[in-house]
Amino acid sequence: MADIRVKICGMKTRADMEAAAAAGAAYVGLNFYAKSARSVTIAQAAALASDAPVGLAKVGLVVNPTDADLDAITGSVPLDMIQLHGQESVERVAEIKTRYGLPVMKVIGVAEAADLDPIDLYAQVADQLMVDAKAPKGAKLPGGNGISFDWQLLASKKYWQAPWMLAGGLTPENVAEAIRKTGARQVDVASGVESAPAQKDPDLMRAFVEAAQAV
Numbered sequence: 001m002a003d004i005r006v007k008i009c010g011m012k013t014r015a016d017m018e019a020a021a022a023a024g025a026a027y028v029g030l031n032f033y034a035k036s037a038r039s040v041t042i043a044q045a046a047a048l049a050s051d052a053p054v055g056l057a058k059v060g061l062v063v064n065p066t067d068a069d070l071d072a073i074t075g076s077v078p079l080d081m082i083q084l085h086g087q088e089s090v091e092r093v094a095e096i097k098t099r100y101g102l103p104v105m106k107v108i109g110v111a112e113a114a115d116l117d118p119i120d121l122y123a124q125v126a127d128q129l130m131v132d133a134k135a136p137k138g139a140k141l142p143g144g145n146g147i148s149f150d151w152q153l154l155a156s157k158k159y160w161q162a163p164w165m166l167a168g169g170l171t172p173e174n175v176a177e178a179i180r181k182t183g184a185r186q187v188d189v190a191s192g193v194e195s196a197p198a199q200k201d202p203d204l205m206r207a208f209v210e211a212a213q214a215v
């Protein structure tokens with residue numbers, strides 16, 4: 001059994017948080033991208049995070065946030081990490097880390113080998129990286145689309161200066177294969193543990209964590 005850490009993203013209710021903790025997730029994601037059906041308001045997130053099960057790291061997902069966005073979020077929501085899921089530059093990642101004093105996870109969208117090239121630079125400033133499938137052109141969301149990338153691309157490129165998480169189209173059925181092919185020690189999921197759009201399913205969350213940790 002491997003010590004794989006799981007992040008489940010898109011918590012909307014207290015029941016979601018409790019089910020994620022009971023399933024064995026290490027991190028939960030609170031999504032502040034308003035165009036997503038998984039998003040929560042700052043007030044909702046503050047209530048969820050303040051009352052979160054002990055030991056669950058609360059990650060705030062934002063996309064190209066302004067300082068005003070982050071001032072409002074971090075001023076009300078007790079977060080453990082900020083996830084940057086947009087086109088934030090290396091300099092902006094460093095700036096956010098310094099300004100808010102929170103660990104920052106930068107997401108890199110991957111469709112082909114060349115998309116991995118910027119990772120070394122981001123790894124110098126981010127506390128964590130997330131390697132996710134690049135959103136297809138015209139997609140409504142920059143992530144959370146339930147699509148995977150070719151995991152083979154990571155076979156020889158998985159050692160970076162910062163810890164990293166694999167994301168994109170992971171499900172209870174494919175997460176073990178994804179971990180074996182990429183060597184990931186951390187995985188992230190949103191749509192793969194839902195029974196309907198933005199509806200987290202406790203059985204799928206449990207099955208996902210079990211499958212990941214059974215590798």
Ligand SMILES: O=C(O)c1ccccc1N[C@@H]1O[C@H](COP(=O)(O)O)[C@@H](O)[C@H]1O
Binds near residue numbers: 008010037167168191
């Ligand atoms: O989930 C969303 O709605 C979302 C919106 C905007 C940016 C990122 C988003 N989700 C992130 O993408 C990963 C992978 O999602 P999936 O498992 O492929 O559905 C998700 O875990 C979030 O970190």
